[in-house]
Each structure stands twice: as C-alpha cells, then as structure tokens.
Amino acid sequence: SYELTQPPSVSVSPGQTATIICSGDKLGDKYVFWYQQKPGQSPVLVIHQDKKRPSGIPERFSGSNSGNTATLTISGTQAMDEADYYCQAWDTRTVVFGGGTKLTVL
Amino acid sequence: QVQLVQSGSELKEPGASVKVSCKASGYTFTDYAMNWVRQAPGQGPEWMGWINTKTGNPTYVQGFTGRFVFSLDTSVSTAYLQISSLKAEDTAVYYCARDATQQPYYFDYWGQGTLVTVSS
Numbered sequence: 001s002y003e004l005t006q007p008p009s010v011s012v013s014p015g016q017t018a019t020i021i022c023s024g025d026k027l028g029d030k031y032v033f034w035y036q037q038k039p040g041q042s043p044v045l046v047i048h049q050d051k052k053r054p055s056g057i058p059e060r061f062s063g064s065n066s067g068n069t070a071t072l073t074i075s076g077t078q079a080m081d082e083a084d085y086y087c088q089a090w091d092t093r094t095v096v097f098g099g100g101t102k103l104t105v106l
Numbered sequence: 107q108v109q110l111v112q113s114g115s116e117l118k119e120p121g122a123s124v125k126v127s128c129k130a131s132g133y134t135f136t137d138y139a140m141n142w143v144r145q146a147p148g149q150g151p152e153w154m155g156w157i158n159t160k161t162g163n164p165t166y167v168q169g170f171t172g173r174f175v176f177s178l179d180t181s182v183s184t185a186y187l188q189i190s191s192l193k194a195e196d197t198a199v200y201y202c203a204r205d206a207t208q209q210p211y212y213f214d215y216w217g218q219g220t221l222v223t224v225s226s
Contacts, residue, residue: 088212
C-alpha cells in the first residue's frame with residue numbers, strides 16, 4: 001500500500017518560514033492535500049491540489065510538489081499556526097494520510 | 107455555509123454497538139460523497155471509507171469491514187456510522203468529512219468529531 005512520510009516535528013521562530021515535507025514514491029505524479037489540525041479541533045484543509053488555497057486560508061500558506069516530495073510552506077509564521085499538519089494523497093482508489101508533523105512556533 | 111454536525115460523545119461497554127450521525131446543511135447532500143475518518147488518541151487520521159450519497163453504496167477500507175456500517179437518510183441529509191461488537195481499540199474520535207467531489211479524493215469540510223470511548 002502507498003505510504004506518505006512526514007517528519008514528526010518542525011520548529012520555527014515567529015515571523016520565519018516553516019517548511020514541512022511529505023515524501024512518497026513518485027508523489028509528484030499525484031495531487032497532494034494538506035490539513036491543519038489544532039488541539040481538540042477538526043482538521044482544516046489549507047492546501048488542495050498541491051498549491052491551491054481554499055477560501056479563507058491566509059496567503060502565507062503555500063504548497064509545491066515534485067519528484068518524491070511535497071512541501072507545505074508557511075511564510076511569516078504566526079503563533080496561531082502552531083498545529084499538527086497532515087499531508088494526504090489519493091492512490092488507487094485509496095485516500096492516504098501522512099503520519100503528521102507537529103509544528104512548534106518557538 | 108456548509109456545516110456537518112455530528113452527534114455527541116458516547117461511552118460504551120465492550121461488545122455494545124454505537125451509531126454516530128452526521129447532519130449536513132448548506133449544500134445539496136447528494137452532490138458530494140461522504141467519508142468517515144477515525145483518529146485514535148495521539149494518532150493521525152485514518153480513512154475508513156466512503157458512501158456514495160446518490161446511490162447509498164458504501165465502500166470500506168481494509169480493516170473496517172464487518173463491524174462497520176455506513177448508511178444514509180437523504181430525507182434529512184444525514185449520514186450514519188454504526189459500529190458493532192465494540193472493542194477497546196475502537197476508542198477514537200470519528201469524523202465525517204465531505205468529499206470535494208462525488209468520489210473519494212479530498213475533504214473540504216469536516217464534522218466536529220464524535221468521541222467514542224469503549225470501556226467497562
């Protein structure tokens with residue numbers, strides 16, 4: 001079965017750029033989606049189809065996908081961005097989630 | 107606006123059954139597939155499968171067959187998840203999540219989650 005791998009944790013200082021990666025075999029051939037989940041809350045879609053932002057998601061969130069790696073970038077990271085982030089892809093009729101990355105804003 | 111409102115937390119004994127509801131509003135219920143996602147304590151989301159809201163046909167992911175049943179009542183725009191013969195390892199938050207299309211693809215709206223606790 002297809003697997004998506006994420007680093008367990010990433011730390012960033014306020015105002016700096018946070019980069020969260022998601023790896024999978026030939027991931028660049030698939031669309032990748034990113035969700036933000038804050039403690040006690042439901043996941044929220046922040047990026048779809050590699051790089052598109054849903055309505056209401058701040059411009060500081062961006063995405064890219066190439067080769068075996070997709071990247072979620074948060075520019076000018078704010079304290080409110082501290083959360084778990086999950087990548088997701090679709091492979092052979094199956095929705096697959098990455099294990100998640102905890103973003104800490106120090 | 108699109109809303110998915112789930113039923114409240116449940117505490118069940120092992121062997122019992124539970125039925126979680128997910129009431130949709132703000133869109134045409136049958137235009138989008140509905141997915142179910144489990145999130146065990148401290149873990150990431152796990153896709154359980156989906157139900158075609160036009161036909162009522164459910165599809166279950168391996169590991170969620172047998173004891174898990176997806177159903178609909180389109181007259182009240184509500185999807186249901188029933189779990190029978192509950193085990194301690196079923197303790198988790200269960201989410202309904204609207205798909206952005208009529209097939210499983212990605213999830214643009216999520217319910218608030220229903221915590222199911224299985225304990226004697």
